[in-house]
Amino acid sequence: MDFDFVTAQAAIENAIQKLNLGENPRELYDPIRYIMSLGGKRMRPMLVLLGKYAVADEWQEELQAALAVEMFHNFTLLHDDIVDKAPLRRGQPTVHEKWNDSIALLSGDVMLVKTYEHLLEHLPPTLLPVILRRFCQTAAKVCEGQQMDMNFEGRKRVSMEEYLSMIRLKTAVLLGFSLEMGALLGGATPQTVAALYEFGLQLGIGFQLKDDILDVYGEPNKFGKQIGGDIIANKKTFLLIRALELANPMQTRELDYWMNATDTNPQNKIDAVKEIYDQLHVRQQAEKVMNSYFDNAFAALTAANLAPERAQRLRSFAQSVIEREK
Amino acid sequence: MDFDFVTAQAAIENAIQKLNLGENPRELYDPIRYIMSLGGKRMRPMLVLLGKYAVADEWQEELQAALAVEMFHNFTLLHDDIVDKAPLRRGQPTVHEKWNDSIALLSGDVMLVKTYEHLLEHLPPTLLPVILRRFCQTAAKVCEGQQMDMNFEGRKRVSMEEYLSMIRLKTAVLLGFSLEMGALLGGATPQTVAALYEFGLQLGIGFQLKDDILDVYGEPNKFGKQIGGDIIANKKTFLLIRALELANPMQTRELDYWMNATDTNPQNKIDAVKEIYDQLHVRQQAEKVMNSYFDNAFAALTAANLAPERAQRLRSFAQSVIEREK
Numbered sequence: 001m002d003f004d005f006v007t008a009q010a011a012i013e014n015a016i017q018k019l020n021l022g023e024n025p026r027e028l029y030d031p032i033r034y035i036m037s038l039g040g041k042r043m044r045p046m047l048v049l050l051g052k053y054a055v056a057d058e059w060q061e062e063l064q065a066a067l068a069v070e071m072f073h074n075f076t077l078l079h080d081d082i083v084d085k086a087p088l089r090r091g092q093p094t095v096h097e098k099w100n101d102s103i104a105l106l107s108g109d110v111m112l113v114k115t116y117e118h119l120l121e122h123l124p125p126t127l128l129p130v131i132l133r134r135f136c137q138t139a140a141k142v143c144e145g146q147q148m149d150m151n152f153e154g155r156k157r158v159s160m161e162e163y164l165s166m167i168r169l170k171t172a173v174l175l176g177f178s179l180e181m182g183a184l185l186g187g188a189t190p191q192t193v194a195a196l197y198e199f200g201l202q203l204g205i206g207f208q209l210k211d212d213i214l215d216v217y218g219e220p221n222k223f224g225k226q227i228g229g230d231i232i233a234n235k236k237t238f239l240l241i242r243a244l245e246l247a248n249p250m251q252t253r254e255l256d257y258w259m260n261a262t263d264t265n266p267q268n269k270i271d272a273v274k275e276i277y278d279q280l281h282v283r284q285q286a287e288k289v290m291n292s293y294f295d296n297a298f299a300a301l302t303a304a305n306l307a308p309e310r311a312q313r314l315r316s317f318a319q320s321v322i323e324r325e326k
Numbered sequence: 327m328d329f330d331f332v333t334a335q336a337a338i339e340n341a342i343q344k345l346n347l348g349e350n351p352r353e354l355y356d357p358i359r360y361i362m363s364l365g366g367k368r369m370r371p372m373l374v375l376l377g378k379y380a381v382a383d384e385w386q387e388e389l390q391a392a393l394a395v396e397m398f399h400n401f402t403l404l405h406d407d408i409v410d411k412a413p414l415r416r417g418q419p420t421v422h423e424k425w426n427d428s429i430a431l432l433s434g435d436v437m438l439v440k441t442y443e444h445l446l447e448h449l450p451p452t453l454l455p456v457i458l459r460r461f462c463q464t465a466a467k468v469c470e471g472q473q474m475d476m477n478f479e480g481r482k483r484v485s486m487e488e489y490l491s492m493i494r495l496k497t498a499v500l501l502g503f504s505l506e507m508g509a510l511l512g513g514a515t516p517q518t519v520a521a522l523y524e525f526g527l528q529l530g531i532g533f534q535l536k537d538d539i540l541d542v543y544g545e546p547n548k549f550g551k552q553i554g555g556d557i558i559a560n561k562k563t564f565l566l567i568r569a570l571e572l573a574n575p576m577q578t579r580e581l582d583y584w585m586n587a588t589d590t591n592p593q594n595k596i597d598a599v600k601e602i603y604d605q606l607h608v609r610q611q612a613e614k615v616m617n618s619y620f621d622n623a624f625a626a627l628t629a630a631n632l633a634p635e636r637a638q639r640l641r642s643f644a645q646s647v648i649e650r651e652k
Contacts, residue, residue: 028473079435083428102409102476109405110469116442117462129451136443143436147354150428
């Protein structure tokens with residue numbers, strides 16, 4: 001069947017609605033249904049389907065495998081929200097707010113178990129060992145990236161190299177894996193599988209850099225999150241790290257002042273830090289680096305050597321990531 | 327190779343010491359090494375080896391599969407200790423005390439991922455799907471049992487049926503699975519596999535009932551935990567549930583008084599509740615029910631139809647569980 005995004009998106013949402021991972025005790029399974037129903041872009045299952053469509057027509061056969069990746073992603077959100085004490089997820093109360101920390105912890109655990117069970121039930125036996133192995137490696141990396149991110153919170157300085165390695169692990173490898181799994185399910189050659197993984201990886205790093213930029217420079221009514229949230233939280237984003245690299249002694253002192261300031265007016269902090277970002281042109285530099293990752297993604301796509309009409313769908317997807325405003 | 331417990335125990339400890347699941351970031355992997363090194367009876371890996379030895383000689387080949395179950399068990403302890411806010415585990419600081427809640431949460435997550443990876447690396451491909459499927463089902467049940475246990479904390483009354491179903495899920499199914507996996511790896515017939523699973527399940531329920539009894543009636547210098555801990559925490563154990571079933575109105579009022587009492591002297595509470603237990607002979611009844619589960623276990627062992635010298639090892643193991651004083 002030909003691939004179009006509207007049909008694929010509807011098929012993903014429909015499959016999520018039909019997903020029933022368990023019933024009792026309700027405290028364990030209601031939170032799973034809840035977080036899965038909160039929406040989101042569903043990028044990862046879409047990438048599984050696109051990975052399959054890159055080399056074969058029957059993308060709809062992989063809907064359940066695609067859901068497993070979305071389940072894993074939502075498991076990480078559920079547990080990350082506990083760690084971050086986040087009150088809201090996609091504008092709705094987080095699981096630990098709506099229920100409590102213990103329920104969020106435990107329903108996350110069962111969600112990870114059910115992700116494996118879902119893969120087991122829906123992957124063809126011949127591909128099961130290789131895909132499960134790659135999934136385990138990917139899942140461990142996502143945890144490592146999250147731990148690095150947590151470690152960065154307690155530090156005054158983080159190098160650009162450390163930061164890029166963190167976002168690669170926390171965000172990008174799962175996008176790469178999604179495409180890789182789809183391609184493996186489609187019977188792609190090892191060269192194509194590797195190139196599509198690389199496409200997802202590079203796209204994922206660019207995606208996260210875009211997130212850093214939008215957090216400061218996004219349109220408030222489009223972005224959906226509070227503009228300047230990263231600045232208030234002293235998040236070591238590309239922008240802050242590059243600013244600290246380039247700052248003169250006075251700018252360094254000012255950045256350090258705001259990072260240590262307590263009881264400050266949040267908007268004053270956002271304005272002051274943004275002013276330094278502007279003086280140092282870090283937005284332009286972030287965009288340059290981001291674009292180099294997007295270029296890498298397109299180069300990997302070329303190396304995947306796909307039929308032109310199939311490559312076109314993947315290029316459209318990348319374009320929508322590049323142009324996103326939220 | 328012939329099976330003896332001393333050699334098997336040493337082999338398990340040695341394999342645990344050699345286990346290296348990852349290095350960086352250290353906050354993620356040090357807690358795993360730490361909790362795995364705290365010791366314990368290592369019942370579950372022993373049961374995997376015994377399950378294999380029940381039908382085949384090469385029990386040492388299954389050491390790594392056995393470790394995976396111990397890893398999973400320790401993952402559940404790590405997360406349960408966060409939920410219970412437990413300060414100590416086997417006399418040492420718990421992971422969330424030694425590090426913090428977020429690190430404990432995340433290193434538990436990666437521990438579960440590494441459990442699956444370990445199974446993948448060490449199970450023969452032909453048995454991988456069936457064993458992984460049974461492992462997923464078991465792991466979900468353990469989470470369900472833990473959630474039921476948490477739910478019971480917030481309730482005034484729990485029925486005996488609910489309680490027995492909780493300990494079956496939280497504790498017994500993993501002992502059953504350990505034997506089942508060993509037997510599957512040994513190429514046992516479906517009938518033997520099912521009988522050994524049942525043996526572990528019944529043994530596990532008896533094991534937990536013994537725990538309830540020891541918590542109140544154990545020898546303080548042998549038990550290793552505080553005597554009366556369950557009474558202080560208002561844990562809905564077999565003893566409390568049966569006492570509430572049998573109590574006359576005055577005894578019910580007294581039990582409710584102590585369960586609602588705050589700022590009370592712990593020893594007074596223990597003595598008072600124990601006095602009611604003694605009046606109602608709940609210890610004897612718990613022992614009777616416990617023994618019926620141990621009888622069921624031995625009956626299942628007979629149904630497994632093993633060679634006599636192999637059955638003997640499993641009987642010895644059950645005997646050590648029955649006679650344990652800690």
